[in-house]
Amino acid sequence: MKYLIIEASPRNGLSQVYARRFSELVLENNHSYEIVRVRDLQVELCIGCNACLKNGEEYCPFVRDDIGHLHDKMVDADAIVYFTPNYSLNVPGKLKMVFDRLAFIFHRPRLFGKSSLCFVTQGVYGGNKVLRYVDELMGFWGCNIVRGSVLKGSLDYKKEIGNEKEILDIFSKAIGKIDKQLGSKRYPSPSLFKLIIYRMTRSSMRYFSEATDVDKKYYEEKGWNTSDYYYKTKLNFLKKIMGKTIDRMIYGMAKKERLRLSGLETQK
Numbered sequence: 001m002k003y004l005i006i007e008a009s010p011r012n013g014l015s016q017v018y019a020r021r022f023s024e025l026v027l028e029n030n031h032s033y034e035i036v037r038v039r040d041l042q043v044e045l046c047i048g049c050n051a052c053l054k055n056g057e058e059y060c061p062f063v064r065d066d067i068g069h070l071h072d073k074m075v076d077a078d079a080i081v082y083f084t085p086n087y088s089l090n091v092p093g094k095l096k097m098v099f100d101r102l103a104f105i106f107h108r109p110r111l112f113g114k115s116s117l118c119f120v121t122q123g124v125y126g127g128n129k130v131l132r133y134v135d136e137l138m139g140f141w142g143c144n145i146v147r148g149s150v151l152k153g154s155l156d157y158k159k160e161i162g163n164e165k166e167i168l169d170i171f172s173k174a175i176g177k178i179d180k181q182l183g184s185k186r187y188p189s190p191s192l193f194k195l196i197i198y199r200m201t202r203s204s205m206r207y208f209s210e211a212t213d214v215d216k217k218y219y220e221e222k223g224w225n226t227s228d229y230y231y232k233t234k235l236n237f238l239k240k241i242m243g244k245t246i247d248r249m250i251y252g253m254a255k256k257e258r259l260r261l262s263g264l265e266t267q268k
């Protein structure tokens with residue numbers, strides 16, 4: 001399996017040391033890895049022009065920086081692992097820049113069948129919020145989440161991790177969970193929440209005109225207008241009923257809206 005390790009500290013700090021130790025374990029478990037250091041990437045700040053959302057990511061005015069390469073590495077990986085510091089209860093600014101530049105993936109998700117794992121290095125407080133944030137984002141982009149943990153950091157320029165045995169144990173367990181996920185649970189049955197989000201999105205896209213052509217085309221090409229979920233999977237009875245109900249509900253809403261608009265036209 002291919003691991004993409006994304007290390008997001010702006011300095012050669014403890015996150016880097018943790019990432020290295022993790023990568024050694026990845027190798028010991030007969031997987032391959034690549035480490036990307038966010039500080040080494042050339043990343044322009046998203047200017048909110050919406051070109052990627054409206055027309056497609058290839059229309060981003062900054063296509064020549066490193067975001068495209070990072071995107072391709074994510075798509076190519078089996079597991080994506082973040083080592084990020086907690087900066088002011090969030091990820092450091094440059095990683096947030098990366099997320100914003102890749103935000104078109106919220107509209108056109110593509111990381112299905114991959115595992116995502118995050119470790120947060122911090123001084124004292126707030127790392128769990130950062131974990132939840134990264135997990136939620138990667139979940140929306142399609143990944144299956146393995147819950148990581150908060151690791152002890154330091155304001156000093158430390159190069160040694162604390163309780164080595166404990167840390168390696170945490171890493172080994174996480175790799176074990178990824179192995180399991182990539183083995184038999186790559187394409188799990190979605191939670192009810194995920195299913196609802198999917199059916200609402202795709203039905204709205206089908207029946208309402210607000211969706212962009214590029215998103216519509218993406219859904220069409222993937223066969224998502226008619227499929228049960230983003231990928232082939234089993235839905236139990238309750239989920240099947242729920243899915244159909246949502247499809248019908250959105251269709252009904254769209255029909256009403258069309259009638260309302262045509263009524264307005266006739267009044268004019």
Ligand SMILES: Cc1cc2nc3c(=O)[nH]c(=O)nc-3n(C[C@H](O)[C@H](O)[C@H](O)COP(=O)(O)O)c2cc1C
Pocket residue numbers: 009010011012013014015016084085086087088089090121122123124125126127152153154155156
């Ligand atoms: C700008 C900045 C903001 C920080 N905010 C927090 C914080 O909100 N909570 C916390 O526990 N530690 C915070 N820290 C401490 C870092 O998380 C800690 O130094 C960590 O070890 C940095 O990771 P690194 O060693 O990989 O660079 C902050 C540090 C900096 C420089």
